Amino acid sequence: MDPVQLTNQKENAFLLEVAQASGETIQACYQCQKCSAGCPVAYAMDILPNQILRHIQYDHRERVLSSKTIWLCASCYTCSVRCPNNIDIAKIMDTLRGLALHSGIKSGEKEVPLFHSVFLDTIKSKGRIHELSLLIQFKLKTKDFFKDAGLGWKMYRKGKIKLFPSKFGGGREIKEIFNAFEKGERN
Amino acid sequence: MKEISYYPGCSLEGTAGEYDGSIRGVASILDIKLHELEDWTCCGASSAHCTNEELAIELAARNLAIAGKSERELLVPCVACYSRFKWAEKESKEHPEKIHSSYRGNVPIRYVLDFFCEEPILEEIKKKITKPLSGLKVACYYGCLTVRPPKVTGIKDYENPQHMDHLMEYLGAEPIPWSYKADCCGASLVLTRTDIVRKLSGKLLSMAKESEADVLVTGCPMCQSNLDTRQDELEKEVGENFNLPILYFTELMGLAFGHKDVKKWLGHHITDPIKVLSAKGLM
Numbered sequence: 264m265d266p267v268q269l270t271n272q273k274e275n276a277f278l279l280e281v282a283q284a285s286g287e288t289i290q291a292c293y294q295c296q297k298c299s300a301g302c303p304v305a306y307a308m309d310i311l312p313n314q315i316l317r318h319i320q321y322d323h324r325e326r327v328l329s330s331k332t333i334w335l336c337a338s339c340y341t342c343s344v345r346c347p348n349n350i351d352i353a354k355i356m357d358t359l360r361g362l363a364l365h366s367g368i369k370s371g372e373k374e375v376p377l378f379h380s381v382f383l384d385t386i387k388s389k390g391r392i393h394e395l396s397l398l399i400q401f402k403l404k405t406k407d408f409f410k411d412a413g414l415g416w417k418m419y420r421k422g423k424i425k426l427f428p429s430k431f432g433g434g435r436e437i438k439e440i441f442n443a444f445e446k447g448e449r450n
Numbered sequence: 451m452k453e454i455s456y457y458p459g460c461s462l463e464g465t466a467g468e469y470d471g472s473i474r475g476v477a478s479i480l481d482i483k484l485h486e487l488e489d490w491t492c493c494g495a496s497s498a499h500c501t502n503e504e505l506a507i508e509l510a511a512r513n514l515a516i517a518g519k520s521e522r523e524l525l526v527p528c529v530a531c532y533s534r535f536k537w538a539e540k541e542s543k544e545h546p547e548k549i550h551s552s553y554r555g556n557v558p559i560r561y562v563l564d565f566f567c568e569e570p571i572l573e574e575i576k577k578k579i580t581k582p583l584s585g586l587k588v589a590c591y592y593g594c595l596t597v598r599p600p601k602v603t604g605i606k607d608y609e610n611p612q613h614m615d616h617l618m619e620y621l622g623a624e625p626i627p628w629s630y631k632a633d634c635c636g637a638s639l640v641l642t643r644t645d646i647v648r649k650l651s652g653k654l655l656s657m658a659k660e661s662e663a664d665v666l667v668t669g670c671p672m673c674q675s676n677l678d679t680r681q682d683e684l685e686k687e688v689g690e691n692f693n694l695p696i697l698y699f700t701e702l703m704g705l706a707f708g709h710k711d712v713k714k715w716l717g718h719h720i721t722d723p724i725k726v727l728s729a730k731g732l733m
Contacts, residue, residue: 303634303650307643335643337650338496339634340598344608351599360500374642382497386509390491392460401641411644414679418465421718423675425464433491433512440508443550 275322285358291348292316298342298352308332309371312342312352315359328363332356334372377404387441393428454560455517456484457535459528459671460492466528466671468715472700473527473562475709480574484525487516493531496638504548510538511551514559523558525565529670530637532561533595536602561603563596563669563699567613572620580708582622585730588702589663590614590625591654592632593673608632614667614699621706628661630654637672644680651676652684655692664726665695667702674698679720695723705732 274290282289292313299311309331310318318327327333333356342352363370370376381401385392398415402408418424462470477484494509514535517524526532541548542555565571597608605611611632615625636643636650655677658666668674678696685691696719704712705727713733716723727733 303636304646306649307646335639335646337594337634337636337638337646338500339594341594341634343599353599357499357503361502364501372642375639376501378642379497379501382495383501383505386492386494386498391463392492392495394460394464398641411641414683417720418679421720423465423467423718423720425467429463431489431491433489436512437491437509440505440512440550444502444505 275320277322277324277327278319280362281319281355281358284362285351285355287350287355288348289316289319289350289355291350292320292346293348295347297345297347301341301345302336303339303341304335304337307335312336316350316352316355319355324366325368327359328366328368329371331371333359333363334370334375374405377401383441387438388434389428390431390434390437391429393425395424395426396428451481451483453483453485453522454565455487455520455522455524457487457490457513457517457524457526457531459490459526459531460495461528461530461671461675465675466698468718469527469671469674469698469700471711472698472704472709472715475711475715476566476700476703476707479578479704479707479709480571485520485522487513487524490516493528493534495530495534499534499537500638506534507538507541507549508551510534511542511549511553514538514542514557515551515553517557518553523560525560525562527562527669527671529561529593529595530672532559533602535559540602561596561669563614563617566699566703567617572617575617575703576620579621579706581706581732583618583702583706583732584622586623586702586727586732587626587662587664588618588623589628589658589661589666590618590631590699591658591666591668591673591677593637593668593670594632594634596669597632614669617699618667618702621702623702626661626663628657628663630657635673635676637670637676640672640676647676648680648684648687651680652688652690655681655684655694656688656690659690659692659694663694664730665697665723667697667699669699681721693721695719695721695726697723 296313336356340353494506498506592611597605618625636647681692
């Protein structure tokens with residue numbers, strides 16, 4: 264059975280954009296707040312997950328895309344499995360993050376999107392993630408060299424840090440995948 | 451001999467080396483031959499799906515296309531990789547027109563825990579046990595993506611999964627009931643919002659201790675690393691001394707099989723498991 268649409272707000276450009284990109288029926292949300300009640304990161308968010316859906320219903324594009332919430336969502340899918348209207352809220356968060364990056368709107372969280380960008384750059388250049396290289400690249404951007412330094416040393420002594428990346432050849436194909444997106448052949 | 455393709459993933463080449471070692475170790479005892487996927491690349495992990503959903507599918511699909519060259523199933527030990535592969539599988543079946551890769555959903559993708567928890571393999575496991583894990587109380591920790599979302603994982607009891615508990619019973623251990631077995635440890639924020647990671651991990655460790663677990667068992671390299679490495683920091687912050695070893699379920703399989711490398715695997719852990727296991731007469 265299709266979910267019943269209990270909200271009567273008119274469709275708006277932002278709602279359509281998010282609904283189309285995520286494939287989710289955002290209009291079906293009737294604010295039961297079960298998503299926020301079970302969200303392990305809700306305490307740190309500036310807008311609760313149920314409120315994000317409401318803001319989308321009201322066309323509050325900038326408010327949503329500049330929120331901390333979309334970057335703090337840990338993609339644990341607890342909200343998605345508990346939604347009585349089967350709205351995959353975690354998937355909507357993916358869509359919102361993608362839209363936020365293209366929007367030019369100032370991000371509510373600085374380091375999380377920066378980390379993702381460094382992570383993807385590492386895949387693009389090396390094909391695999393070599394953890395130490397990723398960490399160094401990220402620290403070069405944040406300039407916060409002391410955070411977790413003690414932990415890093417402890418892990419090194421336990422043989423958990425591999426100093427050199429493994430050798431393999433898949434890099435060229437990966438570059439082609441990234442290039443297709445960067446040239447705008449794909450979104 | 452059973453043969454299966456194997457995608458280790460980036461973590462198992464680094465911080466989760468002992469997970470890789472113990473998987474290869476127990477597979478060899480169970481007469482399962484692992485064929486590491488040739489020229490595999492990163493699955494894209496959180497960073498790809500958090501920023502570009504189509505790129506995320508392509509990065510996963512590239513590996514699945516390689517796996518699709520053989521008839522074998524694909525064994526995946528890392529939960530993040532597994533989730534990304536299963537999403538790519540779903541997308542390739544529902545929207546094949548959106549995917550550029552030659553992959554078309556034709557590879558059976560198996561998460562290592564699910565694979566070892568199936569009846570025929572459980573029977574084999576039973577035969578290989580030389581040292582049952584008697585008296586060891588384990589908190590089975592499934593985390594998020596091994597079970598959620600069920601439309602991707604196919605797991606029915608996603609709010610209270612049981613399969614790892616059953617596996618532990620087979621090994622002779624005592625799985626304890628506890629309420630945080632599928633809660634999130636915050637791994638995707640591990641280098642950025644460590645404050646959130648500490649809060650979430652602290653809650654899990656607290657609850658596992660309260661439930662009187664001797665060790666916590668997981669099948670996720672990110673959860674293991676998160677829960678294992680920050681116990682000292684948490685002690686300073688919340689004043690609680692957890693000292694709770696965080697083991698991979700495959701390490702405990704190896705221990706029950708009497709594998710010669712168990713000590714080597716456990717030596718890589720930050721929170722020492724050897725003391726607890728020795729006190730139980732298991733090492």
